[in-house]
Amino acid sequence: MLAPVPLPKAYRLLNHGPTVLVSxxxxxxxxxxxxxxNMGLNYEPALxxxxxxxxxxxxxxxxxxxxxxxxxxxxxxxxxxxxxxxVSGRDVDTTKYADKFAAYGLNTFTGTDxxxxxxxxxxxxxxxxxxxxxxxxxxxxxxxxxxxxxxxxSRVFANGHWTYDADTPEELQTLHYxxxxxxxxxxxxxxxxxxxxx
Amino acid sequence: MLAPVPLPKAYRLLNHGPTVLVSxxxxxxxxxxxxxxNMGLNYEPALxxxxxxxxxxxxxxxxxxxxxxxxxxxxxxxxxxxxxxxVSGRDVDTTKYADKFAAYGLNTFTGTDxxxxxxxxxxxxxxxxxxxxxxxxxxxxxxxxxxxxxxxxSRVFANGHWTYDADTPEELQTLHYxxxxxxxxxxxxxxxxxxxxx
Numbered sequence: 448m449l450a451p452v453p454l455p456k457a458y459r460l461l462n463h464g465p466t467v468l469v470s471x472x473x474x475x476x477x478x479x480x481x482x483x484x485n486m487g488l489n490y491e492p493a494l495x496x497x498x499x500x501x502x503x504x505x506x507x508x509x510x511x512x513x514x515x516x517x518x519x520x521x522x523x524x525x526x527x528x529x530x531x532x533x534v535s536g537r538d539v540d541t542t543k544y545a546d547k548f549a550a551y552g553l554n555t556f557t558g559t560d561x562x563x564x565x566x567x568x569x570x571x572x573x574x575x576x577x578x579x580x581x582x583x584x585x586x587x588x589x590x591x592x593x594x595x596x597x598x599x600x601s602r603v604f605a606n607g608h609w610t611y612d613a614d615t616p617e618e619l620q621t622l623h624y625x626x627x628x629x630x631x632x633x634x635x636x637x638x639x640x641x642x643x644x645x
Numbered sequence: 646m647l648a649p650v651p652l653p654k655a656y657r658l659l660n661h662g663p664t665v666l667v668s669x670x671x672x673x674x675x676x677x678x679x680x681x682x683n684m685g686l687n688y689e690p691a692l693x694x695x696x697x698x699x700x701x702x703x704x705x706x707x708x709x710x711x712x713x714x715x716x717x718x719x720x721x722x723x724x725x726x727x728x729x730x731x732v733s734g735r736d737v738d739t740t741k742y743a744d745k746f747a748a749y750g751l752n753t754f755t756g757t758d759x760x761x762x763x764x765x766x767x768x769x770x771x772x773x774x775x776x777x778x779x780x781x782x783x784x785x786x787x788x789x790x791x792x793x794x795x796x797x798x799s800r801v802f803a804n805g806h807w808t809y810d811a812d813t814p815e816e817l818q819t820l821h822y823x824x825x826x827x828x829x830x831x832x833x834x835x836x837x838x839x840x841x842x843x
Contacts, residue, residue, distance in 0.1 A: 462681050463821035463829050464662005483660050486684045488696060488785055496694075496787070498686060522835075529837045583781065587686055587789070589694070609823050623661035623821075625807050625834060631661050634832040636823060637720075639727045 449598045452571075456607040457597040458487030460519055460571035461495060463609060463633065465621035468518040468528060469497060470555070470564045471508035477546045477564050479553060480505045481532030483624040485517060493594035495575060500588055504536035509577060510584075515592060516563050519571030519599075522632060523618045527551045529628055559596045570600040570619060611636050647796045650769075654805040655795040656685030658717055658769035659693060661807060661831065663819035666716040666726060667695060668753070668762045669706035675744050675762050677751060678703045679730030681822040683715060691792035693773060698786055702734035707775060708782075713790060714761050717769030717797075720830060721816045725749045727826055757794045768798040768817055809834050 452460065461467070466483045484498035495517060499506045509515045520528045536547045544550035548564065555564035558574050565572045575592025583589040603610055603619050611620065613635045620632035650658065659665070664681045682696035693715060697704045707713045718726045734745045742748035746762065753762035756772050763770045773790025781787040801808055801817050809818065811833045818830035 458682075459824055463823060464681075483662075484656075484684045484686065486682045486694070486696070488682065488787065494785070496684075498684070525835075526837050587692070589686065591785070607824065608827065609829065611829055620832070623831060625661060626657055626805065627836075628838075629806065629834045629836045631807065631809055631831040631834050633821060633829040634818070636827050636829050637723075638825075638827045639724050640826075 448601050450601040452597040452599050452604070453607070454493040454594055454597065455490045457493045457573055457594040458490065458495065459607055459609070460573060460597060460599060460604070461485055461487050461517070463621070464623055465519050466528060466624040466630070467497070468520050468531065468566050468569065469499065469505055470516045470518055470566055471505050471512060471514070472562055472564055473508045473512040476508060477548060478504045478508055478536035479531050479547050479566060480536070481528050488591060494578065494591055495573060495594060496589060496591050498588050499590050502535065509590065512562070513577045514560065514563055515575050515577065516565055517573040517575065518566040518569040520566070520622055521568065521570045521619050522622065523568045524553065524566070525622055525630060527553050528622055558598065570603050570621060571598070573597045609636070646799050648799040650795040650797050650802070651805065652691040652792055652795065653688045655691045655771055655792040656688065656693065657805055657807070658771060658795060658797060658802070659683055659685050659715070661819070662821055663717050664726060664822040665695070666718050666729065666764050666767065667697065667703055667713055668716055668764055669703050669710060669713045670760055670762055671706045671710040674706060675746060676702045676706055676734035677729050677745050677764060678734070679726050686789060692776065692789055693771060693792060694787060694789050696786050697788050700733065707788065710760070711775045712758065712761055713773050713775065714763055715771040715773065716764040716767040718764070718820055719766065719768045719817050720820065721766045722751065723820055723828060725751050726820055756796065768801050768819060769796070771795045807834070
C-alpha cells in the first residue's frame with residue numbers, strides 16, 4: 448500500500464494543506480510534533496518548508512541531526528496528532544514511556560534512513576535533509592528541507608495525485624487543523640473542465 | 646457578511662491549507678494569481694508566507710509596491726482560480742481586457758488600502774505589507790508579509806474559527822489544489838474530545 452512518490456511530485460503530498468507530523472531523532476532521542484504551518488517550496492530539487500518553534504525538542508533534534516521527516520496523518524491518528532501538537536517531548540514522563548511516540552501510542556517504521564522514524568497509519572511520508580538557513584531558523588522559526596525520499600498510501604494517492612472521492616474511507620482522509628481541537632477533513636475531489644477557463 | 650478578523654487570528658484563514666489568490670497593484674497595473682504554497686508564519690506580529698515565481702507579473706508588482714493581498718477563494722470561483730494560476734498577467738490581451746481580473750471575470754473591492762484590490766466572492770482576505778527578505782525572495786521565491794488587516798465571510802468563519810459543517814453550502818467551501826485541474830474541498834469539521842488525548 449506504501450508506494451514511492453517521485454521527488455519532483457513530493458510537494459503534492461502537502462499541496463492541499465494538511466497538518467503534518469514532524470518526526471526527528473538524534474543519538475537515540477526521538478520525537479514527534481504536529482505542524483499546520485508547512486508548504487511546498489520547489490519542484491527540483493524538491494524543497495519543503497515547515498515552522499518549528501524554538502521551544503520544541505524537535506527543533507533541537509533537527510538542528511543536531513540535520514534531518515527530519517514530514518508524515519501526513521489521516522483521521523486514524525487524529526487524536527494523537529492533536530496530542531503531540533499540544534505536549535512537548537520535553538514533558539513526557541520517561542519513567543513511564545520511552546518517548547513521545549510511545550506516550551501517545553504512535554508506532555514507527557523506517558524508510559531509507561535507518562535513523563529517521565516514520566509514523567505508521569499516515570498516508571504520506573517525506574524524508575528530508577535540512578537545508579541550513581540560519582537567519583530563517585532564528586528569526587522566523589522557518590526550516591527548509593530537501594526531500595530525499597517520499598512515499599504515499601496507494602489507496603489515496605496514485606500517479607502523483609490524491610485520489611479522494613466519495614468512496615474513500617473516512618479514516619484515510621487527511622487532517623486540516625482549524626483550532627481548539629477541531630479539524631476539517633477533505634471531501635471528494637472535483638475537476639474543473641478545461642472549457643470552464645477562458 | 647464580511648467581518649474583521651483580529652490580526653493574531655489571521656493565520657487561521659490559511660491554517661487548513663487552502664489555495665489562495667494573490668492580488669497586487671502598482672502604478673495602475675493590477676494582477677492576480679493563484680498560490681497553493683502559502684502558510685502562516687507567526688501570531689504577533691501576524692506573519693504569513695507565500696511562494697511567488699520569478700516569472701510572474703505579481704512578483705514585479707509586489708516588489709515595486711511592497712504589499713500584496715491573500716484572498717481565500719471558495720468553490721464559487723474555482724474555475725477562475727484555476728485559470729489565473731495557469732495564465733500570466735503578462736499574457737492578457739490588453740486590447741480586449743483591462744487586466745487579468747477583467748479577463749477572468751473576477752470583481753474586486755478594497756479594504757483599508759485603496760490601492761490594493763481584494764477579490765469578491767472569496768471567504769477570507771488578508772492585506773499584507775511585504776517584509777523584505779532579499780535572500781529568501783531571490784533563492785526560494787519565498788515572500789513574507791505582515792498582515793495589516795484581515796476579514797472573513799461570517800457565514801463560514803466566526804470567533805476565529807472556520808465553521809464548516811454538513812449544512813454549509815458547497816459553494817462556500819475553500820479550495821485545496823491537487824493537480825491537473827482537480828481540487829479537494831473541505832468536508833465537515835470534527836472535534837477531538839479532550840479525553841481522547843492522553
